[in-house]
Amino acid sequence: MESKKRQPHGRYITIALICLGVLLAILVALFVREYFVLRHANIINRRGLSFPAFIQKHGPLNASEVGVIRPWMTFDYINRLFALPKDYLKDQLDISDPHYPNDTIGNYSSANKITDVAAVADVQNAIINYFNKDAF
């Protein structure tokens, strides 16, 4: 009785452990689900990561991969990602902001009063045109 009186918080720790155990089980289930999502997308194969694909993916991207572009990206980063000439996007999108290329697509969309989706589409089209022009 005396020991029980002295350790009511022992019960609270047990309750906390049970709750954490349930949380852990949920996280493990999510982990398994996410693993199969990545397997389905062929990012992970049965043996592990698809290394040949990853090694390729470390190089500059091409026109078919413009889907990676996001509003948080800067033009400088996109130039590096797609190996574009430094002022190509500035000329194509008529950007006059002196912060270019250290400016984000999000800021470009705000400055031009267009949505982020429209701004990303503008950048994607400019990049596709660059690679199509190169192809010819």
Next chain:
Amino acid sequence: MGSLLNVLLSYLLVYRYAALAFVVYIGAVGAPLPVNEALLALGAFASQGYFSFWGSLALSIVANCLGDLTGYAIARRYGDRILRALHIRKARFFTNLEEELRSDAAITVFTTRFAGSLSSVTNLLAGLVKVPLSTFILYDFIANVIEPGVALGIGYVVGNYWDDFSNFFTIIAGIVAVSVIMFVLIRMQRKIAKKYG
């Protein structure tokens, strides 16, 4: 991807290493920032040649350690006064946590580096119970090499696929954090059971 992470990534790309140091430091002090996800992305940026991998790792380690030391130092200097004002000192759970930290400072400091926000709480407690500075620094440093190293390394390997991996990585980090918290609580419970029979 969360809007907070988007903002962090923009700052990282614009202000680069200064932003990295600031974000990691503030996250270590206790701000609820998605630092691990940002480091995952940074690893990918490094694989693309936009950041230096080793420079980013070194800076992350230093900023993390400084952030942890900030919490430790503040608690060590002002902690007693704050606890007295809040009347927390005598709470039984708090004294048990203090005992846990005093008796196994090294393992507690090391393991809680991987437990998200518990890391910041441990920094404060370590300062309060006056864990020796050398012990705190050593085990904090070792864990702070591993944690950002893993995030940056995974980001570097997966490269342009980092966004696809972000959820996977967050879930793994969550599993590790919950496991560490359970580990610490189980140790506390065993000590309580041993103490009170």
